[in-house]
Amino acid sequence: MPAFFMMEFEIGYLGLLITSFLAATFLPITSEVFLVSMLVLGYDPWITLFYATLGNASGGWFNFVIGRLGNPDWLKRLKVPKDKIVRWKDKVQRYGHWLGLLSWLPFIGDIMAVALGFFRAPWFSSFSFILIGKFLRYLVIVSLFILGWL
Template sequence: MNSFIELGYWGLFLGSFLASTLIPMSADVLLIGTLALGGNPWICLLIATMGNWLGGLTSYWLGRIGKWEWIERWLKVKEEKLLQQKKNIDRYGIWLALFTWLPIAGDLFAIALGFYKVNPWLSAIYMLIGRLGRFLVWIFLYLHFAERFFPHIS
């Protein structure tokens, strides 16, 4: 993580992108680290959101090119299980895209949305809204509590 933080805005973008795939990283830690090193909050918001959103869209499209036969053959998931998951996707549909920012589960939501061919445009918009909201909250918390947790910065 330190390597990404040391790269400044580029590291924030790359790390945020990778964190929204199945690679276990934290875009939140990168955001706070970049802010703590003096990053502009609005530039950090834009960069973290765009990187994380594009990574989520990558997961969506990887799911979209997936085939049922592959899942059954390579992951040993039976058709009944896939049909059950499809019912959940059909039930919650596009609303799952708002939660693709969640750790681990969000990556799976993005892949599932693509795999089950949920509207790509609406998925992209809802993914963007969810991720923007997440980073807005982190930036608000950082700005509100920075002096308490990072006294050397002020």
């Protein structure tokens, strides 16, 4: 087993929390693998659900705050096409904080959380929907494991 995986299990729930946080950022990390691995090793399913959700939601909230701190000039410097900016602004204005429910999706979920912050979606409802979306995703994974389908 690679050393990185061993480190994950040596630091247990804290490792899952950190991995889940990092997975919610733009880093190419998948927290589901670590979550299921910990379940296979006998870690408590409900505690793993708690730490995975807390870590991943915190990462989503971090992305939201980064977006909120964002400056439109940065988008120009990064050469983000104006049509993409307009599309995301339209999505945030149309769907608002509901986009937070989809923030668990790979890569695009990170962009959704940043866009919610950047285009000034209400923070409390955005944070709440990010938390709910992340929780439901991990609840499905833990439930499938408990049922023996994973």
